[in-house]
Structures are given as C-alpha cells and as structure tokens.
Amino acid sequence: MIDWSGYLGLILQGALVTIELTVMGSALALVMAFVAGLGRLSRFAAVRALATVYIEFFRGTSIFVQLFWAYFVLPFAGITLTPLQAGVLALGLNVGAYGAEVVRGAVRAIGREQHEACVALNLGRYQRLRHVILPQALPLMLPTFGNNAIELLKGTAVVSLISLTDMTFQAQVVRAQTGNTLVPFATILVLYFAMAMAISAGMRWLERRASRGLDGVRV
Secondary structure, three states, X not given: OOOHHXXXXXXXXXXXXXXXXXXXXXXXXXXXXXXXXXXXXXXXXXXXXXXXXXXXXXXXXXXXHHHHXXXXXXXXXXXXXOHHHHHHHHHHHHHHHHHHHHHHHHHHHOOHHHHHHHHHOOOOHHXXXXXXXXXXXXXXXXXXXXXXHHHHHHXXXXXXXXXXXXHXXXXXXXXXHHOOXXXXXXXXXXXXXXXXXXXXHHHHHXXXXXXXXXXXXXX
16 A cells, blocks of 8 residues: 555645746736736837847747756856746746737727827826726736636646656656556646636636726726
C-alpha cells in the first residue's frame, strides 16, 4: 500500500507555487494590458508602434519559446532570473498582450457622446480617461480579463519545463515515484478546476461592483 499523505502534500506544495505564479503573473499582465492597450490609443505614433510591436510579438510567438528565452537566453545578456521570476515574466507578458487588445476595444466601445461631453466640460485628456472613460470601460473588460486569468492559470503548467515545482511538476514526481498516474493527475485536475472557479467567482463579484451606478450611463 502506498502512503498517499506525503505525496498529496507534495502536490499541495506545488499548488501554492501555482497560485503564486498566477497572482504575480496576473498582476504583471494587468499592468502590461493597460500600458500597451492605452499605448495603442496614444496620439504619438512612436508609442502606438511600440505597443503594437509588443502585442503582435507576444501573441504571435509560443509561450514555450518565450519561457525558454526568459530562463535560458537572458543570462547571456547578463540578466539571470530564477525559475519563478522567468515564469512570471513569460506568463505576464504573454497574457498582457492579449489583455491589451481588451483594453483598447473596451475604451473604443465608449460612445462618442461621452467624449464630446468631456470636451464640453473642459476636461483634460487624463481627466477624461480617469474619471469618465475607464470607469465605463472597466465592466466591459472584466469578463475577458477573467478568461485571461484562467488561461494564465492553466498556462502555469509550462513552468514545469524549467524545473519549477508547480503542481504539474510535483504530479510528475509523484507519478515517477509511485508508478500511479491516475491519483496525482486526477488531484491536480480537481485543483486546477477549483482555482478556475475561484477566479470566475471573484471576477463576477468585481464586475458587479464595477457596474454599480452605471446603468443607463454608457452610450
């Protein structure tokens, strides 16, 4: 008989690493989404071009290659990252590129009347964005942001390729030591699902909060 308590403990330790990757990767992705998404709407051609290059590059190349570059290639440029840092960087930049288009699309979806009203009130560009446009655009972004966060969660499994002990890596260790495939991989399947449901519930709550007081406001 196999004593599963110790092996399941290993998987739970890996789950903590997966949660850490998801939280930090999502934070970086959120920052990059707003920076690049608003950059696509900039009045300056150089800023728009830079944002476009970032978005197209990270959407058009494999997350596996991006991860290997972050961990194995950057040291040749004098930038050495830990497996956790490389994972967060690759996941955050990759998902942030998709999120940038969400930001751009949501801001563009706000009606011209809202922009004209801001001009009539003599609001500056930053004031318009901060106080009028983004509060209305945010509820439009949140459902897709939730999907992106879940995709990032599932994408954390790639970090096992650089020997970061997330729960997929630990499940492989348990399988190798016990010869049992069903138990470790069924366990992480349930854990991934539970984490995804937690993200979905959190994003629905945020969406309700962000939508308060906006009924009938967006045009």
